[in-house]
Amino acid sequence: MDPMTNARRIAGPQAKNRAVLLDAAERLLLTEGYAAVTSRRVAAEAGLKPQLVHYYFATMDDLYLAVFRRRAEEGLARQAAALASDEPLRALWDFSLDDAGTALTSEFVALANHRKEIRSEIARYAERFRAMQVAALAGILESAGVDTTAFPPGAVSVFLTSLSRVVIMERTLGLTAGHDDAVTVAERFIERLDR
Amino acid sequence: MDPMTNARRIAGPQAKNRAVLLDAAERLLLTEGYAAVTSRRVAAEAGLKPQLVHYYFATMDDLYLAVFRRRAEEGLARQAAALASDEPLRALWDFSLDDAGTALTSEFVALANHRKEIRSEIARYAERFRAMQVAALAGILESAGVDTTAFPPGAVSVFLTSLSRVVIMERTLGLTAGHDDAVTVAERFIERLDR
DNA sequence: GTCTATACTTCGATAGAC
DNA sequence: GTCTATCGAAGTATAGAC
Numbered sequence: 001m002d003p004m005t006n007a008r009r010i011a012g013p014q015a016k017n018r019a020v021l022l023d024a025a026e027r028l029l030l031t032e033g034y035a036a037v038t039s040r041r042v043a044a045e046a047g048l049k050p051q052l053v054h055y056y057f058a059t060m061d062d063l064y065l066a067v068f069r070r071r072a073e074e075g076l077a078r079q080a081a082a083l084a085s086d087e088p089l090r091a092l093w094d095f096s097l098d099d100a101g102t103a104l105t106s107e108f109v110a111l112a113n114h115r116k117e118i119r120s121e122i123a124r125y126a127e128r129f130r131a132m133q134v135a136a137l138a139g140i141l142e143s144a145g146v147d148t149t150a151f152p153p154g155a156v157s158v159f160l161t162s163l164s165r166v167v168i169m170e171r172t173l174g175l176t177a178g179h180d181d182a183v184t185v186a187e188r189f190i191e192r193l194d195r
Numbered sequence: 196m197d198p199m200t201n202a203r204r205i206a207g208p209q210a211k212n213r214a215v216l217l218d219a220a221e222r223l224l225l226t227e228g229y230a231a232v233t234s235r236r237v238a239a240e241a242g243l244k245p246q247l248v249h250y251y252f253a254t255m256d257d258l259y260l261a262v263f264r265r266r267a268e269e270g271l272a273r274q275a276a277a278l279a280s281d282e283p284l285r286a287l288w289d290f291s292l293d294d295a296g297t298a299l300t301s302e303f304v305a306l307a308n309h310r311k312e313i314r315s316e317i318a319r320y321a322e323r324f325r326a327m328q329v330a331a332l333a334g335i336l337e338s339a340g341v342d343t344t345a346f347p348p349g350a351v352s353v354f355l356t357s358l359s360r361v362v363i364m365e366r367t368l369g370l371t372a373g374h375d376d377a378v379t380v381a382e383r384f385i386e387r388l389d390r
Numbered sequence: 391g392t393c394t395a396t397a398c399t400t401c402g403a404t405a406g407a408c
Numbered sequence: 409g410t411c412t413a414t415c416g417a418a419g420t421a422t423a424g425a426c
Contacts, residue, residue, distance in 0.1 A: 015392085033308035035230055038419060051394065054421060109364060110305030114228035123369045130372045154373030155380045159358065162377075166357030169304060174318045177325045178349030182357075185350045210410085234402060246412060249403060 083136040087194040096164035133157040278331040282389040291359035328352040
């Protein structure tokens, strides 16, 4: 169509190996961190040749972005389902606390530090997650009779998000001091609001 | 002394260039992330030859650990000073929120994901930070008349730590939704307790 | 449309000169 | 004790064979 695009070669769209590579990259990202997600390592993990990575993904950043988007979309759907359930806060909390996606997110945030394109993509999705939470919390807090001047939905969203994220991060590190106490306080709050 | 140590060469102890390399590594870590902290990049930033990095630090992990320890020790001292001040919570909060060290910590946590030795070192220091906070909070909460069954010191410590950390992380990303509300709530709490 | 051969760059680390 | 010359492995990415 466009003779100006100097697309030197073509990338497969929905081909089988594309998903195989995404899975392999995600596995590496979780087990060894983003620095281990190199074309060679991903290919080895997928049982393919290194050059194939560049056939399906022009650059390594494209691969990172594809892995991120796949999980982010899934996460948005799961959060929407949680917020639509009987006990929305409880479901949101469980989702935030045990989701392996949080570990992935940490890796991407670290990656984002020096990759502009990845940073803006993460920011875009993070905003959608937050906005969805705030909208739901506005209703939940109001119908629970909470004084939203003292506890605005945005504040509650940030509290819950940060607590679950840091608890998971520290747990990975092997640090758990204070976690049980903090989680207990948060869950007491959640149970009160869900009723 | 020990003929069994096959120390192939000697590392300088307090030499001038050692500090120069530490400064360069820290600068790179902050501006470009840990993946940019390579022997060659650090050397270039320090105005030295790449091989010198390996003269002063046997491995790159040794360099990372030295950078970390230097800042961690400084952080412990600053936290101790904050907790000894007139308004200990306020000082601790300001320290947590604006400390550029938090950005460094994020890099190290990401690094720790796939470096066992670094992970345990971070965990060791994180435990000391937390323990110091919890000890101080126990006194502060009690003398403020807070029901520490409902709000144990460990929980408060985890709350404050996670809120400040995530706010800073998200800010870096360019995401600020809900931050002002959350910080306002936290600061109201802090002011009440410091009196 | 799929994959391979290969170029070029940068990496951590070592051996050994001064 | 300090620094340099250099190695072998691994990195991303491209050109082109099938």
